[in-house]
Amino acid sequence: MFDQNVLKETFSALSASEHTLTEVLKMTTQRKRHGRVWRALPVAAAIAVLLVTTAFAVVGFTIYENPQAMIRAFFGENGAVQSEGIVEHDETGNLTTNIPGWERVPVDETLADELISNYISAETGTISWEGYTLTLEANLYDSLTGTGILYYTLENPDGVTGYQVWGNGSVWCNPQTISFTPALSWASESYLDEALSTDTKVYFYDYYIKHGDSDLEMSIWSYADVEYKGTAKINVANTSNMVGLTCADGSVLISPIGICIHEEALGVDLDRDIRHVVLRYGDGSEYVLLDDAGFVDNSMYALGQGGDGPSDPYRTTYVFNRIVDISSLVEIVIDDVTIPVNEDLGQP
Amino acid sequence: MVTDEQFTQYAKQYMDTVFRVAFSYMKSRTDADDITQMVLIKLYRTDKEFESDAHRKHWLIRVTINECKKALLSPWRHAESMDDYASTLTFLSPEHSELFYAVMDLPKKYRVAVFLYYYEDYSTDEISQLLGIKAATVRTHLKRGREQLKLTLSEGNGYV
Numbered sequence: 001m002f003d004q005n006v007l008k009e010t011f012s013a014l015s016a017s018e019h020t021l022t023e024v025l026k027m028t029t030q031r032k033r034h035g036r037v038w039r040a041l042p043v044a045a046a047i048a049v050l051l052v053t054t055a056f057a058v059v060g061f062t063i064y065e066n067p068q069a070m071i072r073a074f075f076g077e078n079g080a081v082q083s084e085g086i087v088e089h090d091e092t093g094n095l096t097t098n099i100p101g102w103e104r105v106p107v108d109e110t111l112a113d114e115l116i117s118n119y120i121s122a123e124t125g126t127i128s129w130e131g132y133t134l135t136l137e138a139n140l141y142d143s144l145t146g147t148g149i150l151y152y153t154l155e156n157p158d159g160v161t162g163y164q165v166w167g168n169g170s171v172w173c174n175p176q177t178i179s180f181t182p183a184l185s186w187a188s189e190s191y192l193d194e195a196l197s198t199d200t201k202v203y204f205y206d207y208y209i210k211h212g213d214s215d216l217e218m219s220i221w222s223y224a225d226v227e228y229k230g231t232a233k234i235n236v237a238n239t240s241n242m243v244g245l246t247c248a249d250g251s252v253l254i255s256p257i258g259i260c261i262h263e264e265a266l267g268v269d270l271d272r273d274i275r276h277v278v279l280r281y282g283d284g285s286e287y288v289l290l291d292d293a294g295f296v297d298n299s300m301y302a303l304g305q306g307g308d309g310p311s312d313p314y315r316t317t318y319v320f321n322r323i324v325d326i327s328s329l330v331e332i333v334i335d336d337v338t339i340p341v342n343e344d345l346g347q348p
Numbered sequence: 349m350v351t352d353e354q355f356t357q358y359a360k361q362y363m364d365t366v367f368r369v370a371f372s373y374m375k376s377r378t379d380a381d382d383i384t385q386m387v388l389i390k391l392y393r394t395d396k397e398f399e400s401d402a403h404r405k406h407w408l409i410r411v412t413i414n415e416c417k418k419a420l421l422s423p424w425r426h427a428e429s430m431d432d433y434a435s436t437l438t439f440l441s442p443e444h445s446e447l448f449y450a451v452m453d454l455p456k457k458y459r460v461a462v463f464l465y466y467y468e469d470y471s472t473d474e475i476s477q478l479l480g481i482k483a484a485t486v487r488t489h490l491k492r493g494r495e496q497l498k499l500t501l502s503e504g505n506g507y508v
Binding site: 006009015016017020187273314 | 356359360363364366367368371372377380381384385388389392414417418420437438439440443444445447448451463466467480497498501
């Protein structure tokens with residue numbers, strides 16, 4: 001047996017960067033964000049069969065008109081269509097970018113009309129700051145999996161500059177080149193809609209996953225002032241339910257836009273991340289969502305969260321990069337677990 | 349909600365703890381620093397009432413582990429050589445240095461369990477809660493981690 005005191009002395013040599021405390025205190029010296037409304041977690045209904053509800057039945061929900069271009073950005077071939085992955089190193093040889101390969105496919109317009117269009121809500125919030133105007137355009141939210149996509153624009157008559165676009169279309173507002181960043185209150189990743197953007201008006205869309213108890217809000221976060229400069233709410237409570245499936249006794253929830261996997265309930269090894277997720281259709285085709293061994297990741301965003309006891313089980317949620325026709329699925333494969341779906345369709 | 353003065357005290361008190369947990373998980377100084385900042389900001393913003401320092405530390409480690417899990421899902425994480433960071437550390441003896449490399453060479457699930465058990469003095473039940481896995485699994489990880497450490501160190505100079 002090794003000497004425990006030696007281990008303690010060894011790891012006591014490790015300490016946070018000297019800049020850590022300075023950076024954190026800089027971020028907290030300004031007043032705290034306030035006015036956030038906290039509320040209980042909505043309970044996702046456990047369903048054993050397909051849910052089909054109408055968007056029009058929900059009070060306060062306004063359908064976004066003509067969403068076809070937007071849907072092509074969300075789920076289609078806009079931007080980088082296909083890549084075997086992006087691996088980059090800096091001048092010293094350290095790995096700086098490690099994006100697995102992906103494949104975007106054309107939008108099936110019929111499927112989009114059937115499964116998506118009626119569930120995109122028109123949004124009206126705006127935030128103005130230092131010559132910029134952020135305008136919410138539309139939101140697509142699935143309450144079953146807690147996944148969604150928010151579409152918005154950023155305008156400035158003098159030009160919108162300073163943001164950086166990675167090879168897969170995702171956007172980063174680098175504090176060294178732009179003084180602020182749009183910031184969603186839920187976990188998210190931003191992408192650029194190049195097809196519609198101009199020098200003075202840029203279209204962004206954020207894939208997000210419900211995280212915590214807060215409301216969904218878009219804000220502008222000032223890097224310089226270390227505080228929010230305005231907030232616009234997105235009322236997902238008014239969003240109507242799109243179709244969804246609950247599988248494997250509730251351990252897998254899936255909708256046309258995302259999947260939520262409760263790993264412990266499913267029997268997946270909690271000690272390592274999920275490495276392989278494939279959705280198989282009745283016609284024999286398949287959607288490889290994630291294949292660690294093949295360096296493929298066809299999700300637009302993924303988040304692991306929870307683990308604070310039975311009421312908050314650990315779960316991993318993915319937002320798809322294409323529309324999934326869940327009524328045509330026959331199997332979901334997650335690592336070594338195969339889950340039959342829509343068994344009346346037969347096996348592939 | 350803590351005052352700024354209280355938060356500064358807590359940040360100083362716990363930032364190295366958070367960093368060590370994050371480093372033992374991520375094996376990257378840059379990632380561990382980023383996660384340390386995020387976790388401390390979460391401490392600043394939380395409305396949670398802590399019953400004791402131990403409760404606060406437990407919460408911080410729990411949040412740190414969750415942030416590490418999230419970071420591992422991100423394609424943007426840093427993948428830097430641990431040797432670069434290790435070369436900046438001052439160990440008391442070659443024995444300490446060898447033990448550091450041996451622990452960090454363990455698979456993540458063994459490494460984190462060993463760190464929490466032997467460095468942070470958490471029980472297997474407490475580690476079970478922190479990692480969200482069964483206590484029996486923690487014990488297995490500790491056993492296998494010890495076995496691997498014994499093997500690695502005995503191949504070196506017999507510190508076990």
